[in-house]
Every structure is written in structure tokens, then in C-alpha cells.
Amino acid sequence: MAKLELKNLNKTYNPKVIPVKDISLTVDDNEFLTLLGPSGCGKSTTLRMIAGLEEPTEGRILLGSEDITSKRPGDRNMAMVFQSYALYPHMTVFENLASGLKLKKTPRSEIQQRVTEVSQLLGLEELLQRKPGQLSGGQRQRVAVGRALVRRAQAYLLDEPLSNLDALLRERVRADIKQIFSTQKAPVVYVTHDQTEAMTLSTKVAVLNNGYVQQLDPPERIYNHPANLFVAGFVGSPQMNLLTLPCQERYAILGNFRINLPNIPTVPPQIVLGIRPENVRIARSEDTQTIQGRVYLVENLGMHNLVSVRIASSQTESPTVRALLPTDQNWSDAEITLALPPQNIHWFDVQSGDALRS
Template identity: 70%
Template sequence: MSRLELRNLNKTFTPKVIPVKDISLSVEDGDVLSLLGPSGCGKSTILRMIAGLEQPTRGQVLIGDRDVTNERPGDRNIAMVFQSYALYPHLNVRENLRAGLKLKKVPTDEIEKRIAEVSEILGLDDLMHRKPGQLSGGQRQRVAVGRALVRRSDVFLLDEPLSNLDALLREHVRADLKQIFSVQKAPVVYVTHDQTEAMTLSTRVAVLNNGYLQQLDAPEQIYNHPANQFVAGFVGSPQMNLFTLACEGNYALLGDFKTPLPDLPTMPPQIVLGIRPEHVYLTKADMTATLKGKVFLVENLGMHNLVSVKVPNAKGDPIVLRLLLPPELWANRELSLTLVPEELHWFDVESGDSLVRQ
């Protein structure tokens, strides 16, 4: 088994175009690492440098004990699954699975053994004689994954493999991939801009923005303890509420209410408060109201309504707060709301970094 390591990886196209800036991370055996971020953040460029399709400007790529930075893609023993499937249209499923192994001159009996194993894992037995044009999108994606698995590579790379699928099929194939990853033990690097894929498939998530690594952690840590304001706003659906608030003594001024600040070395004049919609509660008899506001927008999400509330603010325009509530008639209602201090996130106004270390 292998270990993938990136050391101070940098890619510079021009002085103003630097998609990857000194990225260092490692992916262990059995580890599924998702590179998550918006378009242009550098995640696909990192994947291409691991694969050998792009040459780093600086830094190293190591697989096991080998420095493969300057090796050709074919010499790295990696397998890659592309967004476009990249199947041979004139070959059937069995021939597509066999093609890469024949080029490597793997013995015929070994080829058939590997194909049988992968076919059982992916449920391809009934599709072996079909060509890609006779397959659905999800079936083609499973064949593309199977072609990577039969190679028994040191590292598996997947570049947004589900982005061409419709929402329902994407959910089904995502569940298939999670089971596949749990069976094979080689390091997996999975590129996606879809946070649901990253959170459900990964053992760890690397959040990227503008070429920099923002946070590398387990999915639950990324969600519950974001390292900075960018991670807090990017991960989570519906998006976290983020407000820049004035501070007065040991309190932040939220609308006409005061919210206690965490223990900080020095109290800043302003602070950024983050609250996830599911952590805003209707005030009950045993709770103390934190703020009050009027509903002005209700969005039906099925199991929940995403309710937008305008909170009066004596110092300017109303603050708009979004929260999740059970399906009811909420329009134009006045709500009394409660925030729990342990579920609030606090960020520095200048740097965006979290002010509460976990």
C-alpha cells in the first residue's frame, strides 16, 4: 500500500496567475481526501500535478517513498477517473476494463480475475457486452471507476466524476462510490465543488480558496469548527448566517439585543458572528429571547422551511437572519428567537480567522 504526500506544491502560470500556492498535505492508505472549493481555487490543478499532467513550478509529489515529481504519468502507477468518463466508444464494457491491463501486458488469467472482482463490486455482470452508447450515465460512470480499480494502482484520482449526472442519479452513484472506497485501501483524492459529495464520501476534506489551503480536517470538524469565515460560509447548506457586528464591552450588538462575546485577549471594536440556520431556535418557555423579528420570506425545502426574518437594528438597516422551521404558515409572523452561545462562531473582521479555537 502507498502514501501520497504533497510538499510545498506550487504552480505559477504568470506572475498574476498562481492557481496553487504552497500546498502541503498527505493522504494515507484507506484515506479519502476531497479537494473542495469554488471554481478557480486550484483543486483540479493539484490533481493534474499528482497525475503528472502538469509540472509543478515548485514542490514535490511523493507516492510511498518515491519522489515522482518528474516522472511521466504512465510511470506513477496512478488511476484517474475523469468527469467525461473517457471510455472507448467502440469497445464493450469488458473490453474497456481489459484495455489498460493489456497495454501493461498483465497475464490474461490475471486480467480476467481482476475484471471478475471489480464486476462483482460494481454490479457490472449484466453489462459486460454493452458498449458505452448503450449505457446510462450512472452505468458509464461505474465502468469508468471499474477501469481504474482493475489497475490496482497506488493512488486513485477522481476529477468531479458525478458532475454530469442528474441529481437523483448522482445520489445513487455517490452511495456506490462510498462502498467502493471502503473496500479498496489505496489513497483516494477526490476533486469536487459539491460540498455534499465532499462531506459524505471523505475521511478528510481540504477546503481551498484562491490557491491556498484554508482548512484540512475531518468533515464533521470542517462543519462544526470552521477555521475561518470563508470555510464557514462555503460549507453548509443553507449557508451560515454571517454578520459584522459592533462590540460594546463584552457584548456584540445584534439588532437591538446584546450577545455575550467569548473570552478574548482583547475586545475588538467589531466582530463577525456566524450562526447556522439550524441553530436559530424559536423561543420556548424555558428559554431567554435573544432577538425578535418579522418573517418576510419563506422557502419550502420539503422537510423544512427556510425562513428569512428581518431583525430591527437601531444602528442601521435591519439584519436578515435565516433559520430552518417545520412546514407551517410563517409569512408575516413576528418571531421571538433564541441563540445558544455554544453554537455561535466568532471570526476576526480583518483576517477572517476563527477567534474560538477548538
């Protein structure tokens, strides 16, 4: 198998529309990379350039040691799963699975063997004689994945393959995809705007925004050590608390409370404090970094309540902090003291948005 490399990839449609800007990354054998970001961030355009469906304005695409930048899609030895399934409606499941192999003049016996192996892997044995119109959405998606797998390609590309499924089915097929591609010794590039898919499926995540890679890291690091304000706000549900606070001496001022600043060379006039709602908790006697406020909104999320608290402040507007708290207590309109554990606080520069590391 071979690794996939993107080197300084750029796509320009006109001076005002540049969806991909200088993207460089590597996907190794048996590595599952997700391109994650909002609509218009450049993730699908990047995938289409890898597949050969779009031509890069600048940069190179390498598969193994071979430069495939100018190769036609059919000559790249890649397999792609589309958002719309892209199945032939007049063909049976067997014929859909075999179609790509027939175009490559694969011997009939080998086609039969590969289709049998993949249909067993995906649980499609009983559906081989059906047509796509007789299948559920989840079954059609498995056929689309199967059509890619029978290719035994050097790399697999998946373009938002779960977006047409309902929530329950999406969860089930997501688990199937994770299990299936963990056994494929080839690079996988997966495009989605759904952070749950990115966090659960990937060995590595590239968070994109405005055509640039904002952070390229394993999912745990993306979540626990966001590189900048965009990543911090985009990844995580409920969203991270992000508060722009004035600074005095070595403290950030949150309402009537002082929060110790990290060990940074120069104290700025303002700083952004970030902390995830699951890291905010009811204060205990040993906590040193605490704030007080009144609950004004409680949202039941099932296992937890998402509680919005107006922090006590002598200013006109009180800052709000959200916390995930237990459901065994009535928090409505309660006066509570919250702890902000220092090890869970993230600090960001107001101007650049970059994370500040102490």
C-alpha cells in the same frame, strides 16, 4: 500500500496566474481526501500534478517513500477517473476495463480474473459486451470507476466524476463510490465543488480557495468548527448566517439586542457572528440569548421552512437572520422571538477572517 504526500506544491503559469500556492498534505492508506472549493481555487490543477498531467513549478510529490514528482503519468502506479468518463467508444465494456492492463502486458488469465472481480463488484456482468453508447450515464461512470479499480493502483484519483449525472443518479452513484472505495486499501483523492459529496464521501476534506488550503480536517470538524469566514460561508446549505456587528464593552450589537462576546483578550470595534440556520430556533423560557423580529420571507424546503427574519432595530437597516423552522405553522409576517444558543455561535475576526476561539 503507500501514503501519498504533497510537499510545498506550487504551480505558476505566469506572475498573475498562480492556481496552486504552497500546498502540503498527506493522504494515508485507506483514507479518502476530498479537495473541495469553487471554480478556480486550484483543486483540479493539484490533482493533475499528482497524476503527472501537470508539472509542479515547485514542491515534491511522494508515493510511499518514492519521489514521483518527475515521473511520467504511466509510471506512477495511480489510476484516475475523469469527469468525462474517457471511455473508448469503439470498445466494449470488457475491452474498456481491460485496456490499461493490456498496455502493461498483463497475462490474459489475470486480465480475465480482474475484470470479472470488478464487474461483479460494480454490477457490470450483464453489460460486458455492450459499447459505451449503449449505456446510461450511471453505467458509464461505473465502467470508468471499474477501469481504475482493475489497475490495483497505489493511489486513486477522481476528478469531479459525478458532475455529468442528474441529481437522483448522482446520489445513487455517490453511495456506490463510498462503498467501493471503503474496501480499497489505498489513498483516494477526490475533486469536487459539491459540498454534499465532500461531506458524505470523505474521511478528510481540504477546503481550497485562491490556491491555498483554507482548512484540512475531517468533515464533521469542517462543518462544526470552520477555520475562517470562507470555510464557514462555503460549507453548509442553507448558508451560515454571517453578520458583521459593532461591539460595545463585552457585547456584539445585533439590532436592538446584545449578544455576549466570547472570552477574547481584546474586544475589537467590529466582529463577525456566524450561526447556522438549523441552530437558530424559537426561543424557550430557559433561553438567555434571544432576539426578536418579523418574518418577511418563508421558503419551503420540504422537511423545514427556511424563514428570513428582520431583527428589530432602531437603525435604518435591520439585520436579517435565517432560521430553519417546522412546517406545521404559518410563519408569514409573524413576530417571533428566536434563540441563538451560545454553543452554536461562531466568531470571526473582521480583518483576517480567522475564527476566534475563546
